[in-house]
Amino acid sequence: MDIQLRVVSSILVLVGLITLVMVLRRFGVVNEEQGHLFSTPVTRVTLPAWIFVSLARSVLHWEYAILALVMLLAELASLVLAWLAGRQLRLAAPQQGALLLTAGFGSSALLGYALISQVYADNVHAIAEAVVISELGVGPALFTLGTMIALYYGSEDHAIQGRMVEALRFFRSLIFLSVVAGLLWSTLGLPTDVAYVRILFQALDVPGSANTFLVALTVGVLLHFQGLKAGFTWSCWSWTSS
Numbered sequence: 001m002d003i004q005l006r007v008v009s010s011i012l013v014l015v016g017l018i019t020l021v022m023v024l025r026r027f028g029v030v031n032e033e034q035g036h037l038f039s040t041p042v043t044r045v046t047l048p049a050w051i052f053v054s055l056a057r058s059v060l061h062w063e064y065a066i067l068a069l070v071m072l073l074a075e076l077a078s079l080v081l082a083w084l085a086g087r088q089l090r091l092a093a094p095q096q097g098a099l100l101l102t103a104g105f106g107s108s109a110l111l112g113y114a115l116i117s118q119v120y121a122d123n124v125h126a127i128a129e130a131v132v133i134s135e136l137g138v139g140p141a142l143f144t145l146g147t148m149i150a151l152y153y154g155s156e157d158h159a160i161q162g163r164m165v166e167a168l169r170f171f172r173s174l175i176f177l178s179v180v181a182g183l184l185w186s187t188l189g190l191p192t193d194v195a196y197v198r199i200l201f202q203a204l205d206v207p208g209s210a211n212t213f214l215v216a217l218t219v220g221v222l223l224h225f226q227g228l229k230a231g232f233t234w235s236c237w238s239w240t241s242s
Contacts, residue, residue, distance in 0.1 A: 003119075010118035014111065014216060021220020030221050038218040042211060047109060048178035050117065050208035051131055053201055055182025057192050058128035067129070071137030079104040079145075097153025104149075105142045108134045109175070110219065114212040128186075135179045143170030 024030050082103035086096040108116070112134065120126040147170075170176055191197050 006119050007115075010115055013118060014114055014212070017213065017216035018220045018223065021217050022223060025221055030217070032221050035218055035222045038214055038221065041207075042110070042214050042218060044174050046207045046211035046214055047113065048174040049204040050113070050211045051135070051175065052178040052182040052185075053204050053208055054124055054127040054131055055179065056185035056190070056201075058124040058186055060128060060132070060183065060186050064129050064132040065136070067133050068137035071133055072141055075104050075138065075141055093153045097149055100149050100153070101146060105146050106138065107142065108138070110215050114215045117212055131179065131182075135175070139170065139176065139179075143173075144168070 021030060025032070079100055082100050083096075086099050091099060108130070113130070116127055116130045120130075185192075192201055
């Protein structure tokens with residue numbers, strides 16, 4: 001199948017799942033309070049399992065590290081430009097912090113990985129490349145520098161010790177540990193298709209394959225369009241009154 005067609009069809013599948021969950025929420029089958037119930041297994045079970053088996057089964061290349069470095073440099077350049085823009089606009093501290101975070105960082109942990117797993121379902125090397133770029137090129141900077149930016153501009157407590165403790169939490173998360181474990185497994189050339197090891201990977205495949213569905217559940221129960229509706233109404237009013 002052509003790559004463009006795979007991307008479009010994968011997006012349609014995700015949008016369809018999310019829309020279905022929103023319809024179920026509308027009829028009371030699921031509710032917004034269950035968002036945490038769905039998101040916790042994603043970050044602590046399905047996503048770590050998916051990341052580990054994807055990395056462990058792939059053959060890693062040093063070019064992946066170069067791509068991760070390029071991503072990191074792009075984030076730093078965006079932060080500098082956003083900081084300069086904020087200074088020129090004389091933004092208040094919370095606004096400056098929000099501008100820096102939105103300009104410098106992103107995350108593929110939810111819809112990004114779900115889309116990649118659909119587009120490249122049988123290509124573990126493409127998935128591994130995406131995981132390395134995201135988790136090494138974005139993750140450490142987001143959860144260290146990003147956390148410190150958020151705490152600095154959004155909190156009155158500027159104690160360096162408190163900021164460092166919060167920033168280093170990422171390196172104890174199951175997502176980061178699964179990245180390290182998967183990279184080590186692949187680098188050391190450990191087997192993935194022999195006896196008891198096969199059973200382990202088959203067991204991890206089960207929660208890993210559920211990641212896309214749980215992501216759709218999480219997004220579907222939490223997604224609202226009130227802000228977009230209000231913005232559209234205000235735009236129409238401004239246009240008609242001008």
